[in-house]
Amino acid sequence: MNDPFDIIVIGAGPAGISAALEADHHGATVCLLDEQASAGGQIYRNVSQSTSARTKVLGPDYLEGGKMVRDLEQSGVVHRTGVTVWKVGQDGSVAYSKEETAAQIKGRHIIIANGATERPTPLPGWTKAGAMTVGAAQILMKSAGIVPTDAVLIGSGPLLYLVAQQLVSAGAPPKAVIETQTKKDLLGATRHLVPALKGWKQLAKGLQLIAAIRMAGVPRFTAATNIAIHGEDKVDRVSFDANGKSHSIQTTSALLHQGVVPNTQITRSIGLKHVYNAQQHCFHPVTDAFGQSSNSVFSIAGDGAGIGGAKVAALSGKISALNAVCQIGIIPRGICETRAAPLLKKRSSELAIRPFLDAAYPPPTDVLRPADDTIICRCEEVTAGDIRRFASLGCKGPNQAKSFGRPGMGPCQGRYCGLTVTQILAHETNQSHDAVGAYRIRAPLKPITLKELASLETPKEPETAT
Amino acid sequence: MAHIVIGGGVVGLSIAYGLLKRGKDVVVLDGADDDFRASRGNFGLIWIQGKGEHAPHYATWSRRSADLWAGFAKDLLVETGVDVAYQDAGGIDYFTDEDVLEKRGRSLSQLAQQLDDDYPFEILDHSKLKALVPEIGPKVVGGIYSPMDGHVNPLSLLRALSIAVRNAGGTIRTGAQVISVGARDRDFSVLLADGAKIDGDALVLAAGLGSVELAEELGFDAPIRPQQGQVLITEKLPHFLKYPSGTIRQVNEGGVQIGASKSEAGTNDSEDIATSASLAQHAIDIFPHLERVKLVRSWAALRIMSPDGYPIYQRSQSARGASFVTCHSGITLAAAHASLMPDWILERNRAPDVSQFSESRFHV
Amino acid sequence: MFKLMEGEDVQDSVTFLFENQPVSATPGMSVAAALLAADVSIFRQTPVSQSARGPFCMMGACYDCLVFVDGMNVQACMTKVRDGMKVSRVPIINKDIET
Numbered sequence: 001m002n003d004p005f006d007i008i009v010i011g012a013g014p015a016g017i018s019a020a021l022e023a024d025h026h027g028a029t030v031c032l033l034d035e036q037a038s039a040g041g042q043i044y045r046n047v048s049q050s051t052s053a054r055t056k057v058l059g060p061d062y063l064e065g066g067k068m069v070r071d072l073e074q075s076g077v078v079h080r081t082g083v084t085v086w087k088v089g090q091d092g093s094v095a096y097s098k099e100e101t102a103a104q105i106k107g108r109h110i111i112i113a114n115g116a117t118e119r120p121t122p123l124p125g126w127t128k129a130g131a132m133t134v135g136a137a138q139i140l141m142k143s144a145g146i147v148p149t150d151a152v153l154i155g156s157g158p159l160l161y162l163v164a165q166q167l168v169s170a171g172a173p174p175k176a177v178i179e180t181q182t183k184k185d186l187l188g189a190t191r192h193l194v195p196a197l198k199g200w201k202q203l204a205k206g207l208q209l210i211a212a213i214r215m216a217g218v219p220r221f222t223a224a225t226n227i228a229i230h231g232e233d234k235v236d237r238v239s240f241d242a243n244g245k246s247h248s249i250q251t252t253s254a255l256l257h258q259g260v261v262p263n264t265q266i267t268r269s270i271g272l273k274h275v276y277n278a279q280q281h282c283f284h285p286v287t288d289a290f291g292q293s294s295n296s297v298f299s300i301a302g303d304g305a306g307i308g309g310a311k312v313a314a315l316s317g318k319i320s321a322l323n324a325v326c327q328i329g330i331i332p333r334g335i336c337e338t339r340a341a342p343l344l345k346k347r348s349s350e351l352a353i354r355p356f357l358d359a360a361y362p363p364p365t366d367v368l369r370p371a372d373d374t375i376i377c378r379c380e381e382v383t384a385g386d387i388r389r390f391a392s393l394g395c396k397g398p399n400q401a402k403s404f405g406r407p408g409m410g411p412c413q414g415r416y417c418g419l420t421v422t423q424i425l426a427h428e429t430n431q432s433h434d435a436v437g438a439y440r441i442r443a444p445l446k447p448i449t450l451k452e453l454a455s456l457e458t459p460k461e462p463e464t465a466t
Numbered sequence: 467m468a469h470i471v472i473g474g475g476v477v478g479l480s481i482a483y484g485l486l487k488r489g490k491d492v493v494v495l496d497g498a499d500d501d502f503r504a505s506r507g508n509f510g511l512i513w514i515q516g517k518g519e520h521a522p523h524y525a526t527w528s529r530r531s532a533d534l535w536a537g538f539a540k541d542l543l544v545e546t547g548v549d550v551a552y553q554d555a556g557g558i559d560y561f562t563d564e565d566v567l568e569k570r571g572r573s574l575s576q577l578a579q580q581l582d583d584d585y586p587f588e589i590l591d592h593s594k595l596k597a598l599v600p601e602i603g604p605k606v607v608g609g610i611y612s613p614m615d616g617h618v619n620p621l622s623l624l625r626a627l628s629i630a631v632r633n634a635g636g637t638i639r640t641g642a643q644v645i646s647v648g649a650r651d652r653d654f655s656v657l658l659a660d661g662a663k664i665d666g667d668a669l670v671l672a673a674g675l676g677s678v679e680l681a682e683e684l685g686f687d688a689p690i691r692p693q694q695g696q697v698l699i700t701e702k703l704p705h706f707l708k709y710p711s712g713t714i715r716q717v718n719e720g721g722v723q724i725g726a727s728k729s730e731a732g733t734n735d736s737e738d739i740a741t742s743a744s745l746a747q748h749a750i751d752i753f754p755h756l757e758r759v760k761l762v763r764s765w766a767a768l769r770i771m772s773p774d775g776y777p778i779y780q781r782s783q784s785a786r787g788a789s790f791v792t793c794h795s796g797i798t799l800a801a802a803h804a805s806l807m808p809d810w811i812l813e814r815n816r817a818p819d820v821s822q823f824s825e826s827r828f829h830v
Numbered sequence: 831m832f833k834l835m836e837g838e839d840v841q842d843s844v845t846f847l848f849e850n851q852p853v854s855a856t857p858g859m860s861v862a863a864a865l866l867a868a869d870v871s872i873f874r875q876t877p878v879s880q881s882a883r884g885p886f887c888m889m890g891a892c893y894d895c896l897v898f899v900d901g902m903n904v905q906a907c908m909t910k911v912r913d914g915m916k917v918s919r920v921p922i923i924n925k926d927i928e929t
Contacts, residue, residue: 046858049858053837054835054838089739100758117887132886135888139889140888141835144859144860144864145835146832146834146838146863148832169836171837172835233882234882253832378883378894379893381879381881393632394638396498397499397500399500400499400640403505404625409763412891416891442764443739443764447893448761449758449761450746450760453746454746457743704923719878758902760902
């Protein structure tokens with residue numbers, strides 16, 4: 001292993017880029033590791049290579065990421081692209097692979113900025129070819145300039161409106177937007193409306209999106225239930241109940257979304273403390289205001305620490321970097337706190353809208369805890385009913401569930417079933433989500449070849465002849 | 467009155483299953499989701515060759531269990547519908563060093579002599595081995611085939627046992643954290659963290675590493691220690707590997723399992739790169755085509771080691787009715803634990819003679 | 831079905847093979863995007879039940895878009911197209927072991 005970097009940042013989305021830039025600004029040696037070929041994360045994916053058509057469709061918020069990426073290019077940050085981080089050690093060592101070659105580096109402090117994944121949306125038929133996440137459709141726009149011709153958007157949350165509007169503007173208006181939130185959810189959310197007014201710009205944007213979708217004549221259904229995706233192998237139709245009627249819409253492209261949740265694979269693998277957030281229905285690592293985790297070598301910045309969106313992520317990245325460079329002795333605590341203070345204030349006002357959004361667009365119960373015959377583990381094809389059966393056999397936690405029926409043991413390592421398994425077990429065994437816990441995550445965080453792993457074998461001492 | 471079995475892993479459940487078959491009431495106490503669980507980290511082998519190289523009684527005992535395995539697997543399938551993927555095509559150990567192969571061959575021949583030649587194995591040179599397993603690489607100098615070896619799916623076994631125990635009327639209390647055990651002759655009372663009290667007239671301590679804390683109250687020494695073993699598993703591949711080895715086998719779902727390292731790491735159950743890298747290199751040395759196969763998971767588990775590596779079967783002197791059962795090879799011995807050990811626990815005449823596995827062997 | 835978004839204009843292209851059939855794509859595209867654009871929606875069959883799957887997350891998390899590229903199992907959404915690249919479906923796994 002070569003000399004350690006002062007700071008290693010994992011993930012080059014808004015949190016990771018701003019963390020790397022801030023640490024670099026204070027003179028720290030910084031290595032930024034990212035899985036994509038160019039910086040930006042999922043929110044600003046491919047922003048530096050965007051075409052004029054894409055820019056027009058994706059809008060000015062997307063372009064904001066461009067400045068960040070240009071600043072990164074001008075900085076002293078060592079930016080390694082296309083790398084898969086597959087193990088993070090408690091001592092700050094990071095193992096990664098790029099093009100089938102593995103390497104290990106070490107950092108004095110690690111900032112984990114690996115963002116969020118879309119919440120699992122298990123519903124009947126969600127594994128069929130042609131069903132994908134709303135985020136996936138947006139990535140296809142950003143990275144390839146392609147759009148589904150007959151999309152049906154299913155779920156709830158602001159991203160649903162944004163992508164529906166972007167599809168309209170890309171000349172591929174969706175056939176319908178099927179939303180699961182109810183009037184009751186919205187009414188319940190109004191108690192958060194006064195603080196949310198601080199985020200009035202975001203609220204106004206949301207209303208504009210909804211108006212644009214309506215203008216384009218895209219039918220919207222709310223409080224939809226009994227949603228199912230049909231088709232032999234490929235999706236050919238979606239059925240659901242809304243307005244007291246059953247509906248069926250033909251489509252080859254069912255796009256699913258129920259908000260995003262922190263990606264906790266790395267933070268879990270290091271054994272950091274996590275806690276369940278009942279408003280956001282997900283786990284997140286326990287951090288202080290600076291993003292510092294339960295292990296002083298690690299901070300978490302951005303959506304990986306709790307969902308706040310791109311602007312909050314960028315602020316959190318800076319705040320975490322200030323704390324990190326302070327921790328390793330580059331700046332004194334006083335300077336760290338003075339500089340962080342306005343950022344912390346700005347972040348809290350950016351976060352003001354969150355409780356409203358969380359309450360207005362909650363994941364419905366049948367997504368959190370699906371019906372028995374719905375597949376919840378896509379890799380090993382384990383159903384919700386299987387998990388309930390394991391619970392009836394005395395299974396109290398997700399790690400025992402693995403040995404009962406393999407959920408979470410496929411290549412995705414439980415990314416798309418972990419939360420669901422915890423939620424079902426918590427309900428069935430009458431325990432809190434924290435008591436049920438989560439899968440123990442082990443290396444490799446993402447599959448690597450045996451050759452890559454073997455290349456890190458420490459050369460053995462030649463055996464002495466005896 | 468109930469038989470209390472402390473430990474809901476493969477060892478405890480196998481014994482519970484056997485006790486139920488003999489008409490006993492059984493309560494199994496199983497721990498927390500994140501306890502050390504050797505049953506989740508084992509390699510799934512029913513392995514005989516090389517076992518008990520210097521202890522023929524252990525070789526014989528293992529072999530006896532292996533012979534019972536086909537019937538045991540069948541019973542579990544019939545009773546639970548769970549196929550534990552029992553395979554008895556034999557096993558092959560691969561060697562990359564001529565001297566080591568020769569030495570092992572000699573040692574197995576000696577053992578065979580001590581066992582009246584009832585110990586089938588065959589030493590294969592590279593070309594003979596290649597005819598049997600065409601995927602081996604040039605670094606493999608040869609192997610030892612033995613028809614005595616086999617393997618199962620250990621997680622399926624765990625599931626089958628827990629269903630079988632319930633079907634037979636046994637109780638499994640999961641999430642049961644034992645606080646203390648009151649032990650008198652044929653009178654046991656186990657206090658759990660949730661306040662529950664479980665009474666019984668017999669008790670089997672089969673809690674793996676958790677046994678150490680409870681041993682003294684029950685009159686056992688329990689001279690066991692954790693030994694860390696790391697295991698790798700690849701993506702699912704089309705089936706190519708018929709014979710398991712001590713270090714590489716293809717599981718019934720298609721993944722290739724690679725193991726198992728042995729290290730004295732205290733109670734650390736985290737995997738590390740140096741160890742998993744050497745496991746990966748070993749697999750590539752044996753089967754070069756695995757080079758570009760994806761590793762999906764690695765994990766480490768703590769196994770149970772006695773000072774000589776053999777099982778411990780001990781009846782309590784201070785509290786009659788209590789027995790202690792622990793071993794390193796819970797899968798190989800599962801059939802014996804289910805079929806033979808209940809008679810020993812119940813002190814019946816036809817009980818197997820396991821006196822050589824008592825704790826007294828360590829009192830020298 | 832996918833199409834190019836309005837106003838998106840493709841200058842040059844690369845050609846790769848999918849199951850020995852040529853597929854053309856825009857440089858910089860992922861294999862997953864290129865196959866979807868070429869109207870391939872089923873990428874593989876699962877080892878557990880041989881059911882059909884295609885891309886789901888497009889961000890390297892779900893492992894549903896696995897394909898063989900030059901003899902190795904990779905995520906199509908994380909692999910950029912290259913001229914002359916050979917892409918095929920992953921071999922179907924027969925669940926039952928021969929004994």
